[in-house]
Amino acid sequence: MIIESDFLNLDTTYQGVDIDALRDFAAKRLPENFDKLRTQLLRGEFYNATEDRHVSHCLNRSIHNVVTAGNGKNRFCTIVRELRAGKWLGATGKPIKDVVNIGVGGSDLGPMMGSFALKEFADDNSLHHLSVHFVSSMDGGQLYAVLPIVDPETTLFIIASKSFGTIDTLANVDTVRKWIESTLTQEQWLSRHVIGVSANNQAMTDFGIPPAQQLSFAESVGGRFSLWSAIGLPIALTIGSNQFGRMLDGAKAMDEHFANAPLEQNIPMQMALLGVYNREVREINNLAVLPYDGRLRYLPNYLQQLDMESNGKQCDFEGNAIDYPTGPIIWGGFGPNGQHAFFQHLHQGYDKFCADFVAVLKRAAPDFEPAVQEGLAEQQRLAVANCLAHRRLMWFGAENGEARNHYIGNHPSNLLFVDELTPQSFGALIAAYEHKVFTQGVIWNLNSFDQPGVEKGKKLAQEVLKVLDGQSATEFDASTDAIVKRLK
Numbered sequence: 001m002i003i004e005s006d007f008l009n010l011d012t013t014y015q016g017v018d019i020d021a022l023r024d025f026a027a028k029r030l031p032e033n034f035d036k037l038r039t040q041l042l043r044g045e046f047y048n049a050t051e052d053r054h055v056s057h058c059l060n061r062s063i064h065n066v067v068t069a070g071n072g073k074n075r076f077c078t079i080v081r082e083l084r085a086g087k088w089l090g091a092t093g094k095p096i097k098d099v100v101n102i103g104v105g106g107s108d109l110g111p112m113m114g115s116f117a118l119k120e121f122a123d124d125n126s127l128h129h130l131s132v133h134f135v136s137s138m139d140g141g142q143l144y145a146v147l148p149i150v151d152p153e154t155t156l157f158i159i160a161s162k163s164f165g166t167i168d169t170l171a172n173v174d175t176v177r178k179w180i181e182s183t184l185t186q187e188q189w190l191s192r193h194v195i196g197v198s199a200n201n202q203a204m205t206d207f208g209i210p211p212a213q214q215l216s217f218a219e220s221v222g223g224r225f226s227l228w229s230a231i232g233l234p235i236a237l238t239i240g241s242n243q244f245g246r247m248l249d250g251a252k253a254m255d256e257h258f259a260n261a262p263l264e265q266n267i268p269m270q271m272a273l274l275g276v277y278n279r280e281v282r283e284i285n286n287l288a289v290l291p292y293d294g295r296l297r298y299l300p301n302y303l304q305q306l307d308m309e310s311n312g313k314q315c316d317f318e319g320n321a322i323d324y325p326t327g328p329i330i331w332g333g334f335g336p337n338g339q340h341a342f343f344q345h346l347h348q349g350y351d352k353f354c355a356d357f358v359a360v361l362k363r364a365a366p367d368f369e370p371a372v373q374e375g376l377a378e379q380q381r382l383a384v385a386n387c388l389a390h391r392r393l394m395w396f397g398a399e400n401g402e403a404r405n406h407y408i409g410n411h412p413s414n415l416l417f418v419d420e421l422t423p424q425s426f427g428a429l430i431a432a433y434e435h436k437v438f439t440q441g442v443i444w445n446l447n448s449f450d451q452p453g454v455e456k457g458k459k460l461a462q463e464v465l466k467v468l469d470g471q472s473a474t475e476f477d478a479s480t481d482a483i484v485k486r487l488k
C-alpha cells in the first residue's frame, strides 16, 4: 500500500501485513490515551518525567521560534546573513572563510546530516564561499584533519552543546584555544571567532562568549531532536535562513499529517506499528536503514541516535523493569555501496532483519551542461532501479526456477520515497522518524526523552580517567587494570 503526504510517501507493501491485521494490532497495542499524548507532543506539552521538563522540539518548526527561543534574542538570521555574505570579519579584519562546528551527538549528527544533504539548495545570494566543517570526536581525530587546512584569522568556531558541559566538546575546544594562541589572543578569538549554541546561557557567558554571539534554545528540546533549533546553524550557514525555514516547513507539514491523517494513511503511525509488529510478532531485533541517494548518506548515523537513544530502554515510564523487547538495533549505510559490501548477508545470510529503503525518484542538475544533466538523471534512475530490485529480492526471495532455499526472502521492508529531495521533503522525512520513535515509545510505555544509560557511562569514564591521571587508585577488574597499568 502506498501512503502519500505533502512531501513524503511510504510504500508498506513488502511488510506483508494487511491493513485489517494492522488495525487489529493497533487496537491491541496503541493505548487509549494515544491521541491525547500525541496532541501533547505536538503542542510542546508532553511531560518528560525523569528529567522533569516538557518536550518542545515540535515548537521549533518555524524560524520565528528559533530566533526567539531560549533567551528570546537570538541573532540567528543576522549571523547567518553576515557570515554567508563575507561581512563577518575576524579580529584582524579578514572575512571568515571557514566555520568549524564543534559538538557531539545531537549537536553534531543532525547539523552534519542536514548540511551535507541540502548543500545544493543554498540561496545564491551569497557570493562569498564559506566552508563548514564538523569536529565531534573526543580523541581529536577530526581536529587533526581540520586544523591544518584552516587559518585562525579566517575561521569561526561554533561551540554547539545543549549542556555546554560535554567533555568531548570541551576537550576539542581546549585544543583549539591552544592552536589559536600563536596568532590571536584569547580576547580576540572570543570577540570575533566563536559562536555558542546552547540551552545553558550562563555557561556561555562564563566561557566569555559575547551576548550577541550566544544562540540559545530551550532546555525542553532534547539533544537528538535539536536540529530544528539554533543547533541547526551549520545547515542555515550552508543553505541560508530562508531555505532552513523551508526545512522547518516540511517538518511542520509532517506534524500536521501525524496529527490528522487516519491510521491507515498515517506515515509515522504505520512505520511505528509495523516496527512494533516486526519486533514483537516476527521477533526481528534490527532495522537496516538504506538510503539510495548519496545526499542522505548520514541518515543511518542520525537515526541511530534518534531511535536507539530514545527507545533502547528496559525501564518503563513508572521506573519498573521491562520484560518485553523495545527499540531495535538501528544500523545501515548508503544503499548503492552497501550492495557491494554487506548486502550479500542481507540476501543470503542467516539472520532476520527488516529494512527501510529511502529513495529519491528524480534529481535536477540545473548547474550542468545538458549532456551531463542527462547522465546524472540516468544515474538517479539506475540507483532507483537498484533500490527497487534489491528490495524485491529481500522480500520475494529467488525468482521462479532458481533454488528458492538459496534466497529465502521474507525480509520485511518499508520504502520511503520523495519525488525530489528538497529542504521540505528532507524536513518531512526526519520529522516522520521522530514521530515513529515517539509512537513506539508510547506503545512500549517508556520515556523516549531521557538517556540514563549514556549518563551512567559518562560517570564510569570519569572514574577511569581519574586513575589514568593519577588522582585515584581505584581498581576495577583484571582486564581494565592491566590496560591502565600499561598506559601509566
Ligand SMILES: O=P(O)(O)OC[C@H]1O[C@H](O)[C@H](O)[C@@H](O)[C@@H]1O
Binding pocket: 104, 105, 106, 107, 160, 161, 162, 163, 164, 165, 166, 169, 223, 224, 309, 451, 454
Ligand atoms: O549537546 P550536548 O549537551 O553537548 O550533548 C551531546 C550529547 O551528549 C550525550 O551523549 C547525550 O546522550 C546526547 O543526547 C547528546 O546529544
